[in-house]
Amino acid sequence: MTRRENTRTRRARAAREERARILLLCGAEVTEPSYFRGLKQRYRHPAVNVVRKGGKDPVSLIRLAAKLREQDECDETWCVIDVDEYNIDAAFSEAQRLDVKLAVSNPCFEYWLLLHFERCEAPLPCFQDVEPRLRQQVRGYNKKSLNFSDYAAGVTDAVDRAKHRCGDITRAHQVNPSTGVWALVERISTS
Incomplete structure (x- = not known):
């Protein structure tokens, strides 16, 4: 009996590019962590x-992230922070020194959430101004x-709206409202 040759060609396994490993610290207890887990x-x-x-001021959060x-x-390494009453310039200096990236929202993360549904460029001094619109x-x-499914359909729109408002994440804390999220x-989404 003759040995049968395997005529099937083996497919080469697709080389999958390794995804970026991202460490993400949130200064809030629930909202931001729930969103990013979703x-x-x-x-x-x-x-x-x-x-x-939660409960950490931005500079302390950045130092913890580096540790x-x-x-x-x-x-x-990223930290998600709000402007609130904090000295964000000091946070940017510390982040640069420790090689930590910042996603800052002015006045608050809820502005980022609002962008999933509408374009908003009117000044919003604080969370209490954003919340009713949201x-x-x-x-x-x-x-x-927070239930991420409420926002899932609007992620791409939020990115576009936020970029349009302030495409420079190093300036997001200086423009109200804006977000570098x-x-x-x-x-x-891309790594």
Whole structure:
């Protein structure tokens, strides 16, 4: 009996580019971590590590991020912060010194959420000015329980609107309202 040759050609396994490992610290307890965990699932990006460290001022959050980066091998380290009453210039200096990227929202992260539904360029001095507009878009909006599915369909629109408003993430804290969250969202969705 003659040995039968295998005429099937083997397919070469597609080389999959390794995704960027992103360490992400949120200064809030619920809103930002819930959003980014949902975004991580949407883009099936298991290399994003979302760490909730609520109640930290931006400079302390940045220092903690740099310390955690030493323990967690990652390619990029990001902190998500609001302008609120903080000295954001000091935060930018510390972030640059420690090689931590910032996604700053002015006045607050809820402005980023609002951009999922509408373009908004009117001045918004504080969270209390953003929240009613967001509640018109998301019935039952509650800062303490965010459901990412409420925002999933508008992610691309939010990125476009935020870029249009202020495409320079190093200036987002100086323009009211604005947000640099779009840059982090793009990293998660494309890396």
